[in-house]
Amino acid sequence: MTPRTPRRTRTRTRPRLRALALGALVTGLAAPLLASPAQAGAQSQPPPRTGFETSEGARWTTQPEERDFLAAVDRASARVSVDRLGSTGQGRPLRLVRIGAPAPADAQRVARGNSVLLICSQHGDEPSGREACLTTIRDLAYAKDAGTRRFLERTSVLVVPTANPDGRAAGTRGNADGVDINRDHIALTTAEGRATAALLRDYRPDTVYDLHEFGATVPYYVKDLLSLWPRNLNTDDRVHAEARTLSERYVRPAAGAAGFSTGIYGIWTDPVTGEPVKQVAGDGQERILRNTVGVKNSVGLLVETRIDPLTDAEKADPALNNRRRVDSQLAALKGAFGFAGERRGRIEPATTAARLTGYADRGPVYLGGADNEPPAEDEVIQNPPCGYRLTAGQYAEVKDELALHGVRAARRADGSALVTMRQSMRGLVPLLLDGRAEFHLAQARPADGC
Incomplete structure (x- = not known):
């Protein structure tokens, strides 16, 4: 692939895994913090499990199971509050889960502190991110270790467990009208896109983490997990730097430490040298969520896990393949929470400064290009x-x-x-x-x- 001139000059950093005491996120469950007699009664009940878990990965969690699972977690833990953002074209609920210690009461409480938003399964035929989000909600709610409690006292976690319920019900990429909602974050023609826009406006999350899946192209595009930051050139430099840090120093190293291979989304690489061959996706168009949130001054990241079976055993037993897909999402999520916990002193100043910069009304605006592709002359509004x-x-x-x-x-x-x-x-x-x-x-x- 011919090298492209980037807009920004970056200091190269060696990726390394950061530690965060969030063991309950991946490895265990424990009793929740309780706030009422009703919740104390709920403590004696075992933590709820998803349909994916009870089937050991043989099938994905149904939407009635999701509803019951979230209701059970909501009842049991003062850390969790479940709301309805709106409804899809077919009347299915779009749910928002707020998590904290205790659960943040409203959007203003979230906007005043460090916050992470997980958008799960915008594409209905990419279910592994949804499963990872559901179990993460439960594990954060039930964890009793001091590290998780301190994290949730300082960070609000917001989760949209199923961003495309109609597509998930049909097993389709698009929604009930066949619209790809990850291409609708500018026009806002869909109920799903409008709900996401209102969520971004009202809660102003510092970090937006978007979970997807991809199909491999052998031998050039075969990693277990790929990630990509906002490439749109209207992303503030400070926000852009934090997004790259999230990808390259936290998410990819965390997945790698769990045994998964990683790469940059949209870039084919030579199987022998590891060098880039060509870019096939991952541009800077503003209507894609990872770019939209960058333009809207949030640290954004797209994460994609590989759908295709990797081994003969996975081909013979789809449950093995399903579990590997979800496990890779969970490993990457651990890195994302490490980022939010360790870099809050950098993330919040970056997003705050980016939001204030617009009031100065200075500098060019870009109608095209990307951080690895200089815009054409007619794509820059200099004044x-x-x-x-x-x-x-x-x-x-x-x-x-x-x-x-x-x-x-x-x-x-x-x-x-x-x-x-x-x-x-x-x-x-x-x-x-x-x-x-x-x-x-x-x-x-x-x-x-x-």
Whole structure:
């Protein structure tokens, strides 16, 4: 693969595994912290198990089983609160699980501290991340070790266990309408995409961790687990650096320490030399969640585990393959929690500074390119306008999407609106409203003298 000139110059660091006392996350269960007599009664009950666990990986957890599992954890532990974000096109619930010590009461409590959001199984035919998320919820709720308690006292964990319930029920990549919701984080045409946008707006998670699966291409694309940070050039440099650190110094080393091979998502490598051959995915387009969250000032990471059986034993027994897929997700998650626990003193300042930078309204905005692919000249707005003016008709058409994205607009008496660049979502505004942007919602008029 021909080397591409990156936008940023990075200091090369040697990957190493960081330790975090979250043993209950992977290896054990224990009694929860209790807050009421009702919960004390629940303590005598054994911890709930998923359908995947009870079948030893022979099948995936059903949605009724997920509902009952989460309800049982919610009843048993003061650390967990389960809410409903909304409903899918077929009426299935989109659930949000809030975890802390105790569970954070609302979005404001989460937004005021370090937070990690897990988005599980956006693609309905990629179920291993969902299983890892479900058991992680339980293990964090029931763990009694001091390390987990300290972690949850300082970090809110948010989990969307099934981001695409209709697709999971059908075993399809897309939702009930066949839409890939991981390509809908700009247009927000789906109930699932809109719920995620509202979640990002209201909770402002510092780190967003997106769990997927991929199909191998032998011999160039065969690692057990791949990861990738936001490549979109509108991601703040500080947030971008933390996202790369999450991938290269925590998630991949944690998976490697558990015996799984790792690589960078979207890059084929030579099986002999390990050198890159070509890039087949993983660009900087803003509508993909890992890029969207970067533009929205959160540390983002995409993690993909390999679906294909690796051995003759896995081919003969699908349960072995299923368990390996879930185990690799759990190993990588351990690294993600290590990152959140150890680097909170860097993560929070990075995301806070990124959110404030937009108010300075300085610097170019990028309509294309990536951190490993310089943008074309016509993909760079070197001197952005102070804002964009929407006609009354345009504003009526896109005002709901702007609000879901957290983009502020000043409506005028005639129904038109001005969206200034001087706001937290500065890098997102042209991607939504400039007619040159690939996925724009409206072709608004650049404003002068805002």
